[in-house]
Every structure is written in C-alpha cells, then in structure tokens.
Amino acid sequence: MPNVQKETEADLIPIFIMGKRYLVPESLTIMKAIEYAGYQFIRGCGCRGGICGACSTVYRKAGDYKIYSGLACQTVVEPNMYLTQIPFFPALRREYDYETMEPVAESIYQLYPELFRCVACNACTKICPMDVQVLDYISALKRGDLEAATRISFDCIQCGLCASRCMGELPQYHIAQLARRLHGGKLAPRAEHLRQVVESIAAGKFADVMEELKALPVDELRKLYTERELEPAMSDEQWRPSNNAGL
Amino acid sequence: MKISYYPGCTLKTKAKNLEDSALASLAALGIEVEELERWNCCGAVFSLADDDLIHQVAPVRDLIRARDAGADKLVTLCSQCYNVLARANKLMREEEEKRETINLFMDEEVDYHGEVQVVHFLDLLRETIGWDALREQVKVPLEGLKVAPFYGCTLLRPAEVAVGGGDRGAPHVLQDFLSALGATPVRFSAAEECCGAYEVLINPVEGMRRAGSVLAAAGESHADAIVLSCPLCEYNLGRKQGDIRAQVSGIPDIPVFYFTQLLAIALGLDASAGRFELNMASARKLLQDKKFVEAPATQV
C-alpha cells in the first residue's frame, strides 16, 4: 500500500522508557513508540494483536502513585508516562501427568499448595492487562470450582504480571492453565459424535471414496463441488442433507 | 431486608453436607438468602497480630461484596468463617485507624464501614424465626435422641462475637435449637473445648489426645450423637474418630452431625438433603435406628 513516508502531523510528546526521555508521536501505541525511539525488539513483542502476552508493560503517570499496566501493542502512550516492559517473570510451573491426574481440586492443591498463601489482596486483578478477575479464579479454586476457574480465567494470556505482583508468590496463570485443562478434557462432557467419527475413519470407512476423489479430473471435481448441497446459514443441529452420498 | 449468604470454601468441597442441608432447610422455612456472586476465602483464621492488617483484607472484601450486593445481613454456617467475618466486621466498625488503613489499601473498592451485619445461621434461626416458631415447623420431632452440643472455640470466642446474642452464663443456643427439634440436649462437659484444631497437622499425637478427650466426655454424657457447626471440628471428631479410637482407649463410637443435618431431618425433608454419605457410617444408621429416616433402598 502507499505507505507515505512523510513527517507525521501528530504532536510529539515525552515518554520515559526505563527512565529515559524520548519524544514520540502521541498517537502511537507503547510498542510503536519504543520502536520509534530506535529500539528493535527481541523480547517484549509478539503477536502485536493483544493475545500472546509478550509485551506486558507497567507504567506510572506523572504525579500518580498508582501502578498501571497494559499490553504495549494495545495501549496508547500518554505524556510523561514512565514505563518498562516485563516480558518475563519467573514463576514455578510444576510438571504433572495429565493423563492420570484426577480432575479434582485436590490435584491442584497437591501441585500448588501455595494457592493457600493468597490473602485476597487483589493485586493480581489490579495488574491484569486483560481485566481477568484473577483473585476470583484463585478463590474459585480454593473452593474446588474448576468450572468457574475455567470461565473466569479464560481470557488469560499468561503474561505473568499477576505472578509478579503476588505477595503470596503464587504462579496464578500456571494454576489456571491446569484448571482449564482438567475442566476441558475431564470434567466437561466429551463429544460423543466426534469419537464415533474418529472410529469410523480409523476403521477405513472413507479410504475408498478418498482414493476415487483424488483420482478425479479437475472438471469432474468442479462439477461435484458446484453441485454439493449447502447447509443453510440458519440451520440448527437437526439439519440433515437430502441424501447420504459421501457420508 | 436482603440476606447474603457466604458459604466458605470448605462447604463447597468437604462439607457439602453442611451446606446442602442448611440451604434445603432455609428453603423449607421460607427464608430467602442469596449466595454472594463473588467471594473469596475468608482467611480461615482471624489474625490476632495488631499490625497484620493484610490478613483482614480477605474477610473485609467479602463484607464489601455483601454490601455491594445490597445486603443488610451476611449469614454463614462454618464456625471459622463466621468468627473471621464477624471479627473483621467489628474491627471495621470500631477501630477507625485500622479501618482507614484498610480502606486506603483497598482503593479499588468503595470504602467499608461495617454496614453489613454478620450472623451465624443459628442466630438467623433464633432471630428471624424463633425457637417456638421453629418447633411448630418440625415434622419429624427427634424424640429420644440424646445429643451433645459442641460449640468448640470459634462460635463463642471472643465474647463480642459469640453466637446466642444475649446468652447469659453458659451458652445455650445449641441446646435451645436441639430442644426445638424435639431432641434432648445432654449436659456435656467438653462443649466449649477445643477439638484439636490444626494441631492434627503440626502435632498429631497432641491433636488426637485433645479430640479424644472431647469424644470421651461425650461418651460420659451418654449422648447418642454430637452436633456441631464447624467442618474442622467435624474432621477431628468425626472423620478421624476411627483413627483416634485405634490409638487412644476409652473412645466411644459416636456419630457426629452438623446441626443443619438434624434440622433438615426434623423439618421432614428427604434424607438426601442431609448428604449423610459424607458423614461417618454410623451417622445415618443412628437416624435409621431411631426411625427418623428410612433405610436407603438396598443396592443390588
């Protein structure tokens, strides 16, 4: 696209990257402002779309005691913000054998007894750049509710800021990951229709028809494609095709 | 008047029999409570250190959740939760300096000044229904059931948060409760003693000795059962009773109930509301022997 390299019209504002002052355009995200200042990221930059957890950033504003957080790729700079990225924070993750683990809270307590060091200070929730109610899912796990913990922690991007602020030194995001897996694979009802399809494919049900399809000349394939029956946009689970060809 | 309900972690895991029987009974009695939508562990033990305010944050946050839910009262069942919540509430009401420090720290919440009243389930029954009215609602009087009322520590100490409100001298709220159900409260010399508490973890021998002396006293009182409201007490006196008996001589085989389980049965609710499968085996058998509940359909 015509990426016109002209001087931006936006005003420049001062920000402090790790304490050092740089002038950057006021419309930039923190990530682009850091690049504008001349840094090339190795750490602290990932998907640039707000989901990977690489660019968590903490900052303070002039004259304000509070610590703020945000994803560098999603947060717009403000004049006189003091910022640093925390692309990594050590947190203990314990190994486990998923296959044999019981989907009960006790499994989590055994691996992460520090869960009970939580004093409900809420620093985790306050720092979370995704607005996850971290304290609430930790509380849910203390009372053994894996379903609630899964739901509440679902938007977690595992950036680790919660662990950086925890006075109980919990690795919250590892604990939540364990809870979500136990819920998703062992507590939530499994898809029976999926199991059946997997079995029928393993038994070779479609082997012959796939061989035929692969051997078809393009024009015949095009014909099959054009004539294939389309499931209506507004159909529900009850919809069935008018014939069973290919099923 | 809106009553919020604070279950506590243990009631959602090990002590479902305490919660389920209580909620079923409340429904039968027509008292509406609403579980807090968001709540955290109360902290389990009230911190006694004067400068350890961080441990007040957990219970205060729960009180704030109740206040924000529009509740006047926060009812709870577990003796420990009750103790922590009631004392934290008292602190927020009475100790201005600490209140300000805590409110300043919890700057993401609206300041709390003790707006909510913390009540134990027993007091809710006593105040909202009254013993006489409760007696009238009893469908299966627990006649002939001799029960040792066990208060333990946290329902009574310190005196400012003791259940029973105006109890003078010896506490009698549990006795009044049992009488209303038609049961017979016995004189129980260990009623206000410690069950062994967390000693079982740190010093199991001493813990068992403590629990053993409570059980022995219950035996001496000729009670058929012990009734209590604390999951930790239930663990020490009920679940671990067999272990204690194996170690200490003179320990009777005596069922331990949550008071709400007897309430549910007396109100004529189905035995399933009591969740007796979570008690020691002798518990349900006692109720069957006394014909308060039917034996479950024999399994093939």
Added chain:
Amino acid sequence: MPYPPKLKELIKVVESTRAERVDRKKRGEEVPFLSLDERKEMLDHHPDFKEEGRRPLKIGPSKGYAIAHEMADLLEARSRVDPDDIDLSNPDIDTDVLVIGGGGAGTSAAILAEENGARVTMVTKLRHGDANTMMAEGGIQAASKGEKDSPYYHYLDVMGGGHFTNIPELVEALVTYAPDAIHWLEKLGCNFSKHPDGRLHTIHGGGTSRKRMHYAADITGAEIMRTIRDEARNHRNIEVIEFLPAVELILNEHGQCAGAVLYNLETQEYMIARAKAVIMATGGSGRLHIQGFMTTNHYGATFDGIVMGYRAGVEVSFLHTVQYHPTGIVFPEQAEGILITEKFRGSGANLVNIEGKQFVNEREPRDVEAASIIKECTVKGLGVPTPTGKVGIWLDSPMIDMLSGEGTVRKEFPGKYILYKRFGIDISKEPMLIYPTLHYQNGGLAFRASSATSLPGLFLAGEVSGGVHGANRLMGNSLLDIVVFGRIAGKAATAYINDSAKEGDLTLDHVRRFNKEADEAGIPSDRVSPMLLPDYTPPKIKERQLTTHYVGTVR
C-alpha cells in the same frame, strides 16, 4: 484514539450519502456484481497478479519461478554465516529430533515425536507459543458430525477454495485426520465451545458446505496453543530453548538433514545442533510486508524456514499466492492490521470512498473485493488519507443499525464494538477505516502427505509448507493444518530415525554451493537471510546507527 477533526470532516461526506444508500439497500438495489471478465480485469489490481510485484528466482531449486520481490530477496540472499567460520565437529546440542519453531505445528510435532520415543529439542526464535497459531480467532475445521458431514465434503470444500490447484494427497491427509486432531485436542483439555451434552458447536466458514468450524469462544488459536504448550512442558524429553532461531540447516555426508546452525538472539552466538531428523515449523511471512501491506501476522512471521529449506535444496510451491483479507483496520493506528470480519459486509455495510460513493458490491469474493479497494486507493486516488500517512476506505457500519434496528452493531459485533470504543470511536455511529491486510502465506516448501520433503531427514508442518491449500486457503483450515501435519511430522520423523537416519560427518557444503550460485548470478552480496526479526526502526534513526557490529572497542 478517536477520529481527528480532519477525518470527522470526511465522515460528514459519508453521512451525506448514507440515507440514500440505506434506502437503496432497503429497496434491494445493489451495486451490480462484476462479470467474470470484469473480475479478471479487476484482479489485475490484486497484489498476486501484479506483474511488477514479482520476479523469477535467479537461483536455487525453483529457479525461474516468479514470486514476490520481498520473498525473492530473501531466497536469493547469502547466508548470515560463513560456513568456513563454523566448526561442526563439536555440536552444542545433540538430539534425536530437532524441531525448529515453537508454534502450534512445532509443538504438536514435538509431543508426537517424544511420545514415539525420541528425545526432542525445540528451538524457537521468540517464546514458545509466539506464533500465528496464538492469534487465530475463528476456528478449526473438521467433519466431526457424521450424520451430515464427512471428509468427502471437507475435501471438496478445500479443493474448491484452492481453485482445484491443491495437491490431492495433502488435502486427503488434512481432511481425513481432521476429526482425530480435534479429538486429540479435546482429550488434552482444550475448552471447545459445546452444547450441554458435549456436542461441539460448529458454524460455517467462507466456502464450507457444512457447518464444521469448531471454536473456543473467539480465542480458538490461543486456547489450542496454550493447551498443547502446557502438555509439551510435561514431557521430560522435550527440551525447549527460546530466543534461539535456526539460521541454516546442516546436512551430513549422506545427504541427510542432520541438524541446524542456531543463533542466540541475545548473546549473538552461533551454536550447532546435531539431530537425527529435523522438523521445520517456522510458520509464515506476513512481516515481509509484501508490497508494503500491513499484516495480521505475528512479529516473528519472517519466512525463515523457507529460506533455510530452499538453500538446502527443497523446492518451493504455491508461493506466488498470498492471502489478503480485504478489510483490516488501517486506523486507529494501534489496531492496525486487525481483521474486520466479513459479517459486517454481510449485514449491509457499504464500502465507500472519500467522496462518500460506493465503488464495489460489498459481497464480491475476497480477492476481488481486496483488488477493488486497492484500485480505488492507488489508481483512482479516492482513498481516505489517515493521520499516520496511509490510506483506507470507509466501511460504513452505522448502516447496519439503520437497516436492522438501533443496537444491532453493538449486539452482533461486541468484540469490535468494544475495541473501537476503547479508542473513543462508536462504530454504530461512525464508519471504520479499512484496507486489505496480509494474512496468510498460501504456499511454502514442497512436501508430501507424510510431511517428508525431497531432503531426507527434513519434515515440515504448518504454514512453512505449500500445497495443502492450493492457491487459496479456507478459514479454519490453518489451525487444522498445523495440528494434523504437526502430528504426522512428529511420528514420521521418529520412524525415519529408526529406519533411515545414518551417522555421518556434518557439512554446510550446500550453503557454500548456494553462495557460489548467488555470486555467479550476480546477486548483490550485502543481502543476508533469514531475516529473523522485522526492523521498524525509523529511517532517521537508522542513519545514525553507524556502528553495525562491535566487540568491546573493536568494530
């Protein structure tokens, strides 16, 4: 950041024509669809069909094949290292399977290789999980509902989507192993969206004949990635080393792929990994910004694996086609490149130029739609200039509320509504500024359904490979691709180790040969690849970065 005054002024132009456009829409009067001939003409403006946008490769196994300059520049470039400087006799890492790339494909491969008995070392340029996998929102296809769907229909859809150019055996593998891929993910604890009885929710994607798009809310890729990453971390014989990209493949004297030269991004050391088999899973190339396009891709999507494989003698295929999504956010700047789903257009929002005029039907096929937008901005000069020096086209979302009732935008598009709201823009009242955005590398290194390549010991999985999707990938088949071929590659690499891998001296002779070929072809010698990281340093600062390399006081 809300629209600045200049854009607010331009929005008034859009508003001035809106009522009439809504009326036309209500009367069912549409801008006519292009005829097939007109389409063909329009596609001349599609980046894929722009002759000046590509050139034939001058060297290597696919010499003569025309692809984008940005790709050709990297494929023809010299190695980052001089093979003569590298001591291969004393490897720093000695492993069974070396997995290059820590996204969904690499992670699936690592788990399967380890489960089949191999010691696995995974090296990844950024963090484990830093990949386009993490960003995939939409879903993952599989014919999981036997009463209405099967691999047969999935096959037809994939072939039709790829304009019947896809390699049949690859498509067969993709669709046949699809249900098992979902089953595996479910078993590992992926929280797919389900009905209360466990039945998986499925929806349509563009070009599907049956609803077979499975999803986990709107973060399907992230849920898959974090689940399999967690599983990989439980496997004792998978060692993951982050910030250690590969820069060259290493062969052995038998002509087998037997390791890689690695580069520690932080200490700038080069290291040697010896392996019995190598799985390449480095992903795509959005960060090449082909023809200056913005991208939806991850920071690390820089084409590295293709460069390494090509230098080691593996041909490339389908690299001449790249998927552009017609509607990516071009302003506000902080959301740049983020996709705006087709559903907006399906719900009636027009595409409008700076004069407030419609210039294309909003429901043309993706490539035609993208080409029209590009033509409007570049050829006709009727795009809307943004404060950051770009141009875009209005996607007139407020029409949706006018057509379907107040509050529809907010209800039907909560994610985007909130995203814009954060920037101070109410998309139920103000239009969105969009431009086509680089989305997916349809092609890659050539490989077979077994995941093997023409180079023994080199296996591929995911976006780095070419042929599965032909000339155009359908939504929901990329997450599927990485899991299906990742698992195949993990198993295949282990089997290869047991059957065919031989011990032998390591060599970088292929790199020497390639450099020589580049010399002979007169390729400028200052160009090195793989790229590893994109460079967004402003030119003004680059001019002042005078010391390119130094050790202590010695440059």
